Amino acid sequence: MEKVEALVELKKNKTAMAGLILICFLLILALIGPWISPHPPLVPDPINRLKGPSWSHPFGTDSLGRDILSRVIYGSRISIIIGLIAVSISLVPGTILGLLSGFYGRKVDEPIMRGMDIMLAFPAILLAIFITAILGPSLLNTMIAVGIVYIPHYARIVRSSVLSLKEQLFVQAVRSLGGSNLRIIFLHIFPNTIPPIIVYATLGMGTAVLQAAALGFLGLGAQPPTPEWGAMLSEGRQYIQNAPHVAAFPGIAIFMLVLGFNLFGDGLRDILDPSLR
């Protein structure tokens, strides 16, 4: 029942629907990429370097003559995967830390949350650069770095909802029935923290894609010739004067994906929040 109501609400919410359509569009693009991309994304064609948009190359070609449309299509796979994995990397430990720290209070809470505060004190991109520098630049390490950077955000969100949930009567009811702490945390508190987590994870997908693109732009993310949008943007920067399309199209792609996740996340928040209280 509850789920059906949420779906009806989703259809009514224009922001969420717009976001969902954008995400679905890019998702489909990623799935059917190999069949629709006009050229192989990695094969250079030195004769057609830095050509502007044309019928055979709708988005033009880059400095090695590779078809930008094909690279953007393949890049969507990478960016969506980055978003999913990076968010999972921050979501799982963040949620567990938040549950423990909110539920057990003081002695557990203090060390965990002060650690999280230290991480939050660094600018996100600086911390991500620091982590990738240690792990070495690669696509996987980018995801790990972006994932780690956002752990404190999830921990804080989960902790704050646990703090209010554990004072609720139904938690005391379970305790007076003789329910163990584990039962209370996982069967009673955790399910009630899911709506805020979903909202934040959706918004976080956009941020993760953006951060990964930024790392790619700085040369710390995906290595050439991987068609990662951030790296493509960075490469196009050199030719922005005479061939602006090289940077423009991956930029637009990043913009669309992030916008999609943000709109959807914002819409979800409106849908899920009133039912929380």
Added chain:
Amino acid sequence: MNEEILIIQRLKKYYPIRRGFFAQEPVLVKAVDGVDLTIRRGETLGLVGESGCGKSTLGRLILRLEDPDEGTITFEGENILSFDDDQLRKFRRNIQIIFQDPYSSLNPRKKVDFIIGEPLAIHGLARGKELEERVVELMKVVGLRAEQRFLYPHQFSGGQRQRIGIARALALQPKLVIADEPVSSLDVSIQAQIVNLLLDLQSEFGLTYLFISHDLNLIEYVSDWVAVMYLGKTVEWANQEVIYDHPIHPYSEALFSAVPTTDPLTKRKRILLEGDVPSPINPPSGCRFHTRCPLRIDFCEKEEPLLNKRPNGSLVACHVR
């Protein structure tokens, strides 16, 4: 007279609050400050007192949701404060609570069959088909339909939710049920239904109730014994009929004089107390009630009165009467 099932002696619970960042000494809120009570098997003790006098805290202490600072709680001859975690888990079957707020006392994300079956699952008393049968049975007992077990709490009305809470409390066949203002958040018409349900269940299962409420008419209706609390202390403990006709403690007297009567011809003399309830952070010296007591003598400020037995069988803590 029935045997005593629960005996509480000199029970105290102080909550520290810190005032300001640099305050060294934590300030203590004396929520429960010397409560004595006895509940007999199969009977109902009504606990009355104004808001903030520590009634609900007392309930939480009996459930061992919180540990008292001083005093003893004896249940069926055993000191429940000495239990370790394992004993405590087993002991919890004996005492259950029905909460005031039927909205926040049920997990919004669990279906009714989970909520009512949970106590049985926790104590490993039933599983699978048997668990389901027990849940259906419990739902019938409290007047819910079996097919409603697949619904979520928010699909029920307040009264129905309270029935779910009652079914959950009864699942373990407890010996003592603490009803903490069980009807005060319900409509009056629903209140009567729930109260009657509680009374029916009492005669059916031989339950013992600690009935916490500020509704004096309700307490008169359900209780065999009445205890009056003022600022964390029991000031009077007596048989229901005795205390409603002849309250001895001046606070009880003022309290019961405020009960509206249904008979328009009887004119009762209302005793109006002056001032507010003093703060439990700094309760008055001596008798806590002396600041508002119409019968105050100088001695009341100096010495704290203890509960002692009166000719009519009541226990009263007062120097003057």
